[in-house]
Amino acid sequence: MPKTLEKTRKQVAKKRHGAIGALHEFSRDSKRLHKAQVRDERLEKLAAARKKQDKPLIARAKFFQQAIQENDSQVFDQARIQATISQFVQQYDEEYDTVKKTRRSGRPASAREDLLKLKVDALQKEHQNGFYIPDLSRQDNVDSLKRWEGSWTSLSTLSWVRVSKAGAVKPSTFPPSGQ
Template identity: 40%
Template sequence: MPSKFAKVQKQVSKKKGGALALHENSRDALRLRSAVARDDRVARLGAVREKANDVYLNRILFLQGEIPDPLRPLTDAEVHDAIARYLRREDDSLATLKAERRPGRPKSTRQTLLEQQQDQEQKEYESGLWIPDMQNEASLIKLRNWKGEWIALSPLTYVRVGKSGSIKESAFPPKGAA
């Protein structure tokens, strides 16, 4: 996708007098500054959006590995077991970080981030963890063929699985808590 700056720069350079008419407070200089600011803002917002989506992409990637080899829908107990494995996936690295830390020293940044992530995921599981529908065979086929792209997740069906055992239908993309 061409940037706004490239378009504006092309228009300004084609004007009669081009660089000679361009001074600090000219209209063209203002257009160029605005275009650069817009491109920066678009790039920054895109990066924030991708970072927010990474949580869901990693979750779905983990659950893609939990699909049984002879393809079949999972039972409620199997879904909860897969979620429990997902929630405990960082326990080994967290234990290693705790063991490496000397007594009396503060927690490392990585350890703090892992603990916060685990707390957040646990709270989401209590209210309803957003996952692909693992009890729908058509959804499992699509999930197995998924290549890891955010845009390719829309054909899947999703549910929110609560710790209490409740399973409610959900939509893509996820919107807040259950």
């Protein structure tokens, strides 16, 4: 969390012997405080946007971490990797079908239905071209993913690959270049 405003407020208060409330509207100190406040708000907004952008990859890593725990931390073979990817790709299908069935005929799709449709289509397209996952075919990577605590920074220590529906595996970097 940015602390520029707190530091600036402390400096101004020290300079004025604790009387920070008696500032003139257009004084240098009030402008300095305003500038620090604007900077803190901007940094918080950027951090929130970055966190929102990172959420899908963190959710994906958590999904594959659970899959590893269900598989007793064993290395995945190609068939198991494809099955797990298919399970991830199809996770929104049931919700999409229920939302679609609840809509009356002749009515336009709801915003939720449109959003689910976009997610499902994007996941299917990515699965076709090369699905981005942690490398589950290496034991050291499986162990690292099992110990992963949920932070964005520790995801860069894992090795990542793109697995196509046809079975081709290509090494990739973190974060993915297409994100």
